Amino acid sequence: MFDMKRSRIKELFLSQPIGTDVKICGWVRTVRSNKNVSFININDGSCVENMQVVLSPDHADYKLLCDIHTGTCVSIEGKIIESQGSGQSIELLPEKLMILGKADPQLYPLQPKEHSLEFLREVAHLRMRTSTFGAIMRLRHAMAYAIHKFFNDRGFFYLHTPIITGSDAEGAGAMFRVTTLDFNNLPLNEDKTVNFKEDFFGKETHLTVSGQLEGELGAMSLGQIYTFGPTFRAENSNTTRHLAEFWMIEPEVAFNELQENMDLAEEFLKYLIQYALDNCSSDLNFLNARFIKENEKKKQEERDEMNLLQKLEFVVSHPFERLTYTDAIEILKSSAPYKKKKFQYPVEWGVDLQSEHERYLVEKHFKKPVILTDYPKAIKAFYMKQSDDGKTVKAMDVLFPGIGEIIGGSQREDDIEKLKTRAREVGIKDEDIWWYLDIRRFGNAPHSGFGLGFERLMLFVTGMSNIRDVIPFPRTPKYAEF
Numbered sequence: 001m002f003d004m005k006r007s008r009i010k011e012l013f014l015s016q017p018i019g020t021d022v023k024i025c026g027w028v029r030t031v032r033s034n035k036n037v038s039f040i041n042i043n044d045g046s047c048v049e050n051m052q053v054v055l056s057p058d059h060a061d062y063k064l065l066c067d068i069h070t071g072t073c074v075s076i077e078g079k080i081i082e083s084q085g086s087g088q089s090i091e092l093l094p095e096k097l098m099i100l101g102k103a104d105p106q107l108y109p110l111q112p113k114e115h116s117l118e119f120l121r122e123v124a125h126l127r128m129r130t131s132t133f134g135a136i137m138r139l140r141h142a143m144a145y146a147i148h149k150f151f152n153d154r155g156f157f158y159l160h161t162p163i164i165t166g167s168d169a170e171g172a173g174a175m176f177r178v179t180t181l182d183f184n185n186l187p188l189n190e191d192k193t194v195n196f197k198e199d200f201f202g203k204e205t206h207l208t209v210s211g212q213l214e215g216e217l218g219a220m221s222l223g224q225i226y227t228f229g230p231t232f233r234a235e236n237s238n239t240t241r242h243l244a245e246f247w248m249i250e251p252e253v254a255f256n257e258l259q260e261n262m263d264l265a266e267e268f269l270k271y272l273i274q275y276a277l278d279n280c281s282s283d284l285n286f287l288n289a290r291f292i293k294e295n296e297k298k299k300q301e302e303r304d305e306m307n308l309l310q311k312l313e314f315v316v317s318h319p320f321e322r323l324t325y326t327d328a329i330e331i332l333k334s335s336a337p338y339k340k341k342k343f344q345y346p347v348e349w350g351v352d353l354q355s356e357h358e359r360y361l362v363e364k365h366f367k368k369p370v371i372l373t374d375y376p377k378a379i380k381a382f383y384m385k386q387s388d389d390g391k392t393v394k395a396m397d398v399l400f401p402g403i404g405e406i407i408g409g410s411q412r413e414d415d416i417e418k419l420k421t422r423a424r425e426v427g428i429k430d431e432d433i434w435w436y437l438d439i440r441r442f443g444n445a446p447h448s449g450f451g452l453g454f455e456r457l458m459l460f461v462t463g464m465s466n467i468r469d470v471i472p473f474p475r476t477p478k479y480a481e482f
């Protein structure tokens with residue numbers, strides 16, 4: 001009985017080993033007692049379900065109960081029996097109970113009641129012990145696994161692009177500087193500017209905003225690659241959709257044009273959502289119940305027509321709507337909110353679409369995911385392939401209900417002269433991207449790719465509404481705790 005191998009609660013619920021002696025270790029969620037019996041609910045993180053331990057007052061370890069509270073870590077050996085109650089299929093009749101770590105109920109921040117998400121962000125070091133955050137983090141893991149599986153099964157190679165970058169070519173957003181210079185004693189040039197030749201890398205360096213440019217080098221060698229790594233943007237945007245540190249998945253495929261790029265993006269998103277439906281049902285059911293409860297609290301006109309599971313099922317079973325930016329502008333101009341001047345931002349060919357416009361198209365007009373293509377050249381990155389009309393580029397954004405942009409991508413400019421001209425127009429010197437230009441010089445070919453924001457995907461899959469709640473430890477302006 002001693003030195004027994006620990007079982008994970010998930011496995012016990014799966015195998016239902018009634019009559020067997022087992023050992024579990026985990027954290028107490030709730031304790032309920034009456035004069036005949038105490039029920040201790042234990043969660044070990046393996047699944048959303050708790051194991052109910054039934055302790056009677058004549059048990060030798062009953063005296064330990066005074067130290068067993070929400071948050072206490074315990075190890076329990078005992079027999080699995082069919083549950084007498086209705087809440088669960090099996091429960092544990094303890095033989096030996098041990099306290100591994102106490103949690104003073106006067107000090108432990110989590111109580112056996114519902115806490116607000118705002119409060120839980122302040123105790124992010126403990127929030128993964130709640131059912132909601134346990135479910136989210138397990139789903140996050142499952143999605144990361146499914147991403148690797150999707151690409152591996154299709155012959156893509158995982159390429160590790162650098163996190164510290166010496167080029168600011170992407171222009172995707174403001175960057176965080178990486179330096180070892182002493183701010184109190186900066187080496188200066190004669191003109192009083194900082195002499196970065198003295199810095200660690202001998203030049204200015206930053207945290208990457210995207211692995212794409214290096215990803216293209218991989219695709220033009222290995223055929224098809226993907227990156228999946230941390231990405232940093234120093235924009236001061238305090239929204240429910242932006243993080244300063246997030247994770248991005250960037251596939252890049254040689255010989256693909258925009259059409260195939262869209263097909264890949266749609267197949268990829270549907271695969272991931274189907275994977276969650278097929279493999280994460282108990283966590284999804286828990287989050288669905290939560291979603292329904294939250295939805296009911298909303299004002300009638302803000303309520304979702306579908307619950308979380310229905311939304312996920314809907315996306316996998318309907319083709320995404322595909323249309324050009326130009327057509328989208330036409331739709332927006334003849335929309336009710338435009339005519340009633342309800343949009344805050346202007347709608348005009350050439351403007352960058354704001355999230356209010358994207359969400360109108362997705363949630364009100366088409367009522368399904370939308371892929372917008374062929375954006376004006378002026379509002380997109382220098383590397384996107386220019387179309388023959390001279391005005392648009394072969395860009396694509398995938399827009400999702402409740403999220404807005406979840407994927408951004410394009411076919412890449414493979415005409416070296418057009419690429420150089422456009423880069424210079426936006427202030428990028430040839431020598432800053434000499435290696436990127438070389439790809440167009442040696443063995444050039446059409447190629448395409450896109451970037452999926454991992455946390456935006458997690459928002460959709462979990463039904464959460466703030467991006468700070470789908471990453472363990474969010475980094476946002478003025479916030480880098482834990």
Ligand code: 4AD
Nearest residue numbers: 210212242243246250406407408409450451453456
């Ligand atoms: O549209 P973006 O900026 O595209 C790129 O970075 C390209 N290099 C991708 C490519 O073609 N390989 O970003 C891609 C996605 C967005 O659609 C969004 O989902 C997510 O990354 N994203 C963010 N997610 C969280 N916080 C932020 N600050 C984000 N910025 C972008």
Ligand code: MG
Nearest residue numbers: 397405407408
């Ligand atoms: Mg974008």
